[in-house]
Amino acid sequence: MAIHPTVLEVTKLGVHYGAVTVVDDISFAVGHGELIAVIGPNGAGKSTLFKAICGLVNHTGEVEVNGVHCHSRTDRMDIAYIPQRSDSDITFPITVGELVLAGRRRFHHWYARPSWHDRGEALRMLALVNLTGMEGRSLNQLSSGQLQRAYVARALAQEASVLMLDEALSGVDQPATAELFEVFERLVDHGTTLLIATHDLALARRRFSRCMAINGRLRGDGPPGVVLSPDVLDRTFGSAAPA
Amino acid sequence: MIASALFAKALFEGEYLKALVGACIIGVVAPVVGTWIVLRRMSNLGDTMSHGTLAGVGVAYAAGANVLLGALGAGVVIAVLLILFSASQRLGHETIIAVMGSALFALGIIIISRIDTTEELEHILFGDVLQLTWGEIGINLVIGSVAVGVVLLLFNELRLASFDHVQAEQVGVHVELIQGVLVVLLAVVVVISLRTVGSVMSVSMLVTPAATARLVSPTLRRMTIVGVTLGVSEGFAGVVLGQALDAPPGATIGLLAALVFAIAYAVTLPRRMPHHHRPFG
Numbered sequence: 038m039a040i041h042p043t044v045l046e047v048t049k050l051g052v053h054y055g056a057v058t059v060v061d062d063i064s065f066a067v068g069h070g071e072l073i074a075v076i077g078p079n080g081a082g083k084s085t086l087f088k089a090i091c092g093l094v095n096h097t098g099e100v101e102v103n104g105v106h107c108h109s110r111t112d113r114m115d116i117a118y119i120p121q122r123s124d125s126d127i128t129f130p131i132t133v134g135e136l137v138l139a140g141r142r143r144f145h146h147w148y149a150r151p152s153w154h155d156r157g158e159a160l161r162m163l164a165l166v167n168l169t170g171m172e173g174r175s176l177n178q179l180s181s182g183q184l185q186r187a188y189v190a191r192a193l194a195q196e197a198s199v200l201m202l203d204e205a206l207s208g209v210d211q212p213a214t215a216e217l218f219e220v221f222e223r224l225v226d227h228g229t230t231l232l233i234a235t236h237d238l239a240l241a242r243r244r245f246s247r248c249m250a251i252n253g254r255l256r257g258d259g260p261p262g263v264v265l266s267p268d269v270l271d272r273t274f275g276s277a278a279p280a
Numbered sequence: 281m282i283a284s285a286l287f288a289k290a291l292f293e294g295e296y297l298k299a300l301v302g303a304c305i306i307g308v309v310a311p312v313v314g315t316w317i318v319l320r321r322m323s324n325l326g327d328t329m330s331h332g333t334l335a336g337v338g339v340a341y342a343a344g345a346n347v348l349l350g351a352l353g354a355g356v357v358i359a360v361l362l363i364l365f366s367a368s369q370r371l372g373h374e375t376i377i378a379v380m381g382s383a384l385f386a387l388g389i390i391i392i393s394r395i396d397t398t399e400e401l402e403h404i405l406f407g408d409v410l411q412l413t414w415g416e417i418g419i420n421l422v423i424g425s426v427a428v429g430v431v432l433l434l435f436n437e438l439r440l441a442s443f444d445h446v447q448a449e450q451v452g453v454h455v456e457l458i459q460g461v462l463v464v465l466l467a468v469v470v471v472i473s474l475r476t477v478g479s480v481m482s483v484s485m486l487v488t489p490a491a492t493a494r495l496v497s498p499t500l501r502r503m504t505i506v507g508v509t510l511g512v513s514e515g516f517a518g519v520v521l522g523q524a525l526d527a528p529p530g531a532t533i534g535l536l537a538a539l540v541f542a543i544a545y546a547v548t549l550p551r552r553m554p555h556h557h558r559p560f561g
Contacts, residue, residue, distance in 0.1 A: 142451040
């Protein structure tokens, strides 16, 4: 099957809660193997944008994945959303292996148990994110960086072409961030696209190939050198624009 | 000595045998469902359900209908109301559940205060496991087996929906349907608890063994197995102890379960202290 040049295309996307508009008129296209930083102040709509693209909140506008228009949530299983760490209950009695196996659910009926192939895939994904041998551990036995990588492994087990990570780097120390980026860059080399919401503009400038600045609307989209200019940052962050 | 004598008595006298079998059935079914109630932090809903059934029991009793059907009807009404009101963004689930539970409990009290209560009604409210009939045990066994079967069949779906409902929805789990099924299972547990521990105490069998198991179990499978082991042991011991102390069996089971929970909580406390817990170490 021919690979569509754009893995994700968003057209005039908007999310409205009653009279309140959270994001409006956002359009962009993303190719395979891109590493994109999504920046913006708190409340700018970064999480809402991610959730809307995944079909987790009602939205206006259109979303296309691999050239196919998405009508329902199941049309978007090629996109994996990794929520903010604070959204997960790490005391839940689930092992790292079971977490990653959760990504394989899309290939089964509700009544089916994961197969040996699924278990093999889960172990392979854990190896890909440098978590070999961790499958039996509980989530609260992982460091923050390891936890993020475990979620990435789950998204990979889902065989998603696009990974959207919400504040994945908040509270992660420098060595763990470096290790995460080692994994991200390996995924990008394999053609996976990553959109990562971050507040770390220095990191966005240094490690990403593309930046999107959001504050209700798309304020800038392009190489970090262009988007992280004083003009775009001023439009995105207003008077609180970082220097 | 006394316990072994009572145990021997239980084996030979019909009503004790029925009481033990009845307590064991609820001891298996309640923790199997309760595991998910505890994990999803829905214990308040269990309380609402147990109190809310009072209205159903009262209405059915006053109308001369089967009180079990009345309780089940109340459970279904609570489930529907919960789904209808859960769309409220302004009020959380906990608030809706609390309002609903107190309203139905108040309604139940008003209905019951206007009818001549008899011993039979008291048995429904506070349980009397010694009055169980083989017919009721049979019904509880069938309904309970279906409930356990549903949980086992949906085990993976329940795990996905309970841990991360966002990802679960993404990979095709019908999260709201799973939630609805769980609320119905909750109503089923309350209904089959009526004769054993009573509607008021049913939440203790639903929540306490599962909560104790949560303290000592690192995995879901083990949590379910430990919960069932505790549920059966506490049900069995509660009936025997209730007889020995001439105390109501339902209340004795509830108190025993709470005592085991308190011991488990104290024993596991050092392990749960901050220096042992390194979530983002």
